[in-house]
Amino acid sequence: MVDSVFLALSVITIGAAIVALEVRSLIYGSIALMIALSGVAGFFLLLDAPFVAMFQLSVYVGSIAVLILFTVMLVRRELIFNKVEDKRRRYAGIGLMLALMLGIGTIIIGSGLKSMDTNSPMIDYKKIGEDFLTYYSPALIVMALILASSITGAMTLARREDVIDDQRAD
Amino acid sequence: MSTIAPQFRLSRFIASLFDLIFWVLLIFSLVGLPIVFIILFYIKLPIINGQLMTPYLSMTWMADPSRTLPIVKNFIHTTIFRVMVFPGFGFAALLAAATIFVERKFLAKIQLRVGPLYCGKIEGILQLMGDGFKLMSKEIIIPAKADKPIFWMGPLLFVGAAGAFVSLIPVAPGWVVANPNVGLLAVFAVIGFFPIIAVLTAWAANSKWTFIGGLRALHQMVAFEIPLILSLLGVVILSGSLNLSQIVESQQHFWWITFVPIGAIVFFITIFAELERIPFDLPEAESEIVAGWLTEFSGMMYGLIQLGTYLKLYAFAGLFVVLFLGGWNGPMVWPPFPQDIITNGITIGPVTAKFPGLPLFDQQMLNGTLWFVIKTVGVILLILLPRGVFPRVRMDIALHTGWYKLIGLAFINIFIALGLLYAGVLGPGGLLQ
16 A cells, blocks of 8 residues: 555656756746645655654645745746757766666665564654754754745845835835 | 516416326336336346335335434444534535625624515515525536636635545534544644645636635735634633544533634634635725636536635534534533434334334434534624624735735733633633643
8 A cells, every 4th residue: 555655656746846947937837846846745744754744845836846846836937047959968867867776775774674563653743842852952952043034034135124105015 | 575586376386287287297107117126027026034025015114214224323423424414524525505694694694784584475485595506507607718627626625625634524423524633633734725726726717816816825824824724722721622623522611712712813814715705805806806806607517616715604604613612512402312212212103113123323412413503603693793893904005914914913812811721710621621
């Protein structure tokens, strides 16, 4: 059962990723990207990590994909891309990807992680929270600072002093 | 009398129905029954309990409640029943359909109109059915330059996402379709799909009205999604769980709205924006952009979108009840099932019938459902109310409310919840359990 689901998810995810790269229409490409990201969420569900799966769905599909759709719809395609068909680049890309995959594969096989325990109990999200507040608290603080500074930066950039509109809400 | 069909008479309509029934019965007994017997002649019938299983015997067994009730009771506890009928689609669709009718009458009463009146003689009670038949019989028109696959998929995906949302709402103790450990996160994930569907279908219809409406929907939903998520974190902090059933169980003694009222208010306001209802109905502002992102939908495609919208309305009201108003908790008012019937059966004159399967539902579940439905209907009425009272707000005011004020209020709410937790008043190990 799990094996067949894993196979189906792999086919969907990799197929959608290839479609996202190859299809001409940018809208269909972004839809394929959404499907690929949802497939990754499916892998997390198979790995007994529903917490990560739900965040994968709500952050990547719900926010990042929306952002991509937004950009694609609001910007005319001709302005950002020019169609250059280059066979050599394409083959170089495929070759690079194969080389990367082979490298990662050899590292994983060489790491001794050959078998997987599938009967281990599901990790509770409360455990993740406890770990974040105790052992990994420096990492949490660093993450919080980075996020806070990026939000402050975004708000500073988005705030436009030059637009003075009498009809504004405030 | 209707102006569309002036010759219509109810008596003639009923007479024609009887006429049809007569002909169906006549043709069945003259043609259908002989065919059935010819087929039965060639089929080898099984022998069950030493009796030949003739069609008559199987019909007798079907009419015997002592044989069928256990089967029905068994069926009630299957997953398919939960998905199709009780806490799932059937229950939610029934409430959603009732909401559509109640909304029209309720708004009419607010604005001193009469609302639907003629259809069905009594207060227009059959109006909804008439509208449904009209939508089903209308032609589905696809715009010539539309992107057909996405355009077709839009309504289906919308209803699917709304159904996924409905399936996460617990109605009574143990009665929920899907009960994941991270239920609230699943709700956030499902809510994130609605703006994508809106903007994709809006783009696919290839019309400027739908595209403007879709972009507005995207802006508005993304802006209000963040205060929605933040306003619910207070409840998660206090109850210490993301599972919706556990959150309901944590409210056995007091509702969370008494401790985090600001979160409840912020969540209630974001509901309007997520549902595209007045005062935030800019994505389908009918006086500005025809019908917004729904402009090009016709027939049953529009019907599906409407169904999805009202399922979503029910699900949001249910979520509000589950998180802030104590879900199914309430005093036990449902009467217990009479013990007499279980032990002795029902005696009518000389005949005593025993029903081994009764009661079908236990008292806890019926009482919980009653309280959940009462609270949900109250919240739905509160969501419907502003449509009769408020005007539509401007886009910049809506976005300003979402991005500035509601997020600020949601953070204040989180700090209140944290204060209650660290002061030792609430939460795991607090003074009030």
